[in-house]
Amino acid sequence: MWSDYRLHLRQHVETRDDGQDRLIVNADGSAIRCHAIQPDQDALLAALADGGGTRDGLIAQIVAGNRDADEARLLRLLERLAARGFLTFTLTAGAASLACLEPAAPGFELLPPEDSSAAFRLSRFAWLRRAGDSALLECSLGHASLSLFDSRMTAWIGMLALPQTIDSLSAATPGMTQQTAASFIWLLRHVRAVFPCDADGSIAEDSNPALQLQDFHDRLFHTRSRTHDTPVFGARPRFFDTPPRSPVIKPAGVGQRIVLGPVQPRHADFFEVLESRRSVRENGEQALEIDQLSAFLWHVARIQSHIPATPGRPQEYERTLRPCAGGGGMHELELYLIVHRCQGLTPAMYRYAPLDHELEFVSSPTQSQVTLLGHARIASGRQDTPDILIVLASRFNRMAWKYQGMAYAATLKHVGVMYQQMYLVATALGLAPCALGAGSPDTFARATGLDAFEESSVGEFMLSGQPRKLS
Structure with missing residues (x-):
């Protein structure tokens, strides 16, 4: 699944050297400590902070430029960064960027690939707004946001008000493959904006007693007016x-x-x-x-x-x-x-x-x-x-x-x-x-x-x- 995305260090994530180890520090103060960091790991961090790239492309780039590079070690570092929410995931189609997932550590968690036969539906706690020149999807149940750069992605959000499968999304949108639809659903799942639904269209939140009585605006107000992972709060x-x-x-x-x-x-x-x-x-x-x-x-x-x-x-x-x-x-x-x-x-x-x-x-x-x-x-x-x-x-x-x-x-x-x-x-x-x-x-x-x-x-x-x- 990772091969579908361009990876990049999140904004406000920086590397520091404390004299012994390399620290990768997020805006909220959380950090990853790299003991005895190797040159190939250093090169990977530099590439992620610069232009980024796909997982396979980054590994190939580092291996080609460093004969002592260890591919397994580089993959472990990427996995640590992703699991801690230190990376962004940009979905692309050719040279075009379609959507970008911005995790919000420390609550962010990586999810496995989706069941290609499952149906999904939008959470009633999700919202879409303008942020600069793109649309931004967020949900008060999640710990990430999704920037949408392509109108076909926003159209898919509208379709997900009703249950949709990966096949139904791709079939309704010329030029969008099943693989792209699956990759997009994976991003939405990390925002907690969509969930698998059953035959009658119900999703997990519909039967959750803790959420049944909560209104959209109350949940939004609570989550966005308490300390959360933003550069300035x-x-x-x-x-x-x-x-x-x-x-x-x-x-x-x-x-x-x-x-x-x-x-x-x-x-x-x-x-x-x-x-x-x-x-x-x-x-x-x-x-x-x-x-x-x-x-x-x-x-x-x-x-x-x-x-x-x-x-x-x-x-x-x-x-x-x-x-x-x-x-x-x-x-x-x-x-x-x-x-x-x-x-x-x-x-x-x-x-x-x-x-x-x-x-x-x-x-x-x-x-x-x-x-x-x-x-x-x-x-x-x-x-x-x-x-x-x-x-x-x-x-x-x-x-x-x-x-x-x-x-x-x-x-x-x-x-x-x-x-x-x-x-x-x-x-x-x-x-x-x-x-x-x-x-x-x-x-x-x-x-x-x-x-x-x-x-x-x-x-x-x-x-x-x-x-x-x-x-």
Whole structure:
């Protein structure tokens, strides 16, 4: 099967010499140690890093140029590299490249050749997207990706939505042989994008209890927002020499500002507050008061200190400290308040300005605001409309500037942190808090007029006046 592919060292795989042995190091830090490396092995590594080649072609090239070359030793090294996911496999037809498998060590495993009579079907966890000038196939069940350079390969992906055999694929595509189809299926199997199917078209994942209830997007989000084999994951140091695209403090809008009153020191037993926290889905007899709202926002989201950037030190970027934790001090979350009833505050939408502890007017009541309040009421199963709906919105580029592969996951963690802060502060103040699990970013965009690609809702929290005594 290997003879069908052109082999090449993966990008970001490099060789190092520690004075005794040769180390072949992957981007994730995993390595293969070659003891007493021989000249023919050295030549093979150089050829793989340069233009690569087929297995047989590389062996022949090294043997022809080194009379002491050991073919068996070279094959063992190739097998070690392939088994550890250090090689790419490019399927060719003549001089044309059709597809290239890029393993993701350390979870990558080599599979045996496929049964030529078996039928295969696409996983529901696979997806196809554009990456540069080619299509890229990935699957959240696997540890590899497949670049597609030929439209006939993407057509085969579409066909595999239904069960297909190697014969049916090649017969449906002029110019594609059964051997090419078998080699392509072998690549797809390493992506975990296709699986053998039975007579009714079912594949292994369909009967796997651990996967039956998981949705495509949940599995995708989980696997791609945790540490995985990519050259850059986490902080993006390459961007640190440019300021964040979104400043740490959102610039003031044109709306009138309402100064919130000073907050008096309060004392409550922390563990008593923890134990008494509850989601309250009904309004109190009295509407929320503006002084209570002021205290709530003060203890949840105000800016306690502003730390400007240090010139010449890229990692000492502008950031703030607030009562809630925020990854890297980025604090990308903004609070928008849709006020239904609040003593001392006109019903409208406002944005909380955390540096000045003020409310900035956004707009008078609109149908979009009414819809958001209605969504909150329905989502929580309550009968009445909350006094205030607080919408947490993310300025996405703040997190994306610093973090790669995990920016949105971190934002959702921040939402959870802020939910808990809101719960505890509301409980200490004797108010009625309730977090929501879903909201409508499209309706929020209409309510605010914001560009949803730049800033959009990521959480919702209801707040009302002092609740009736809980039984």
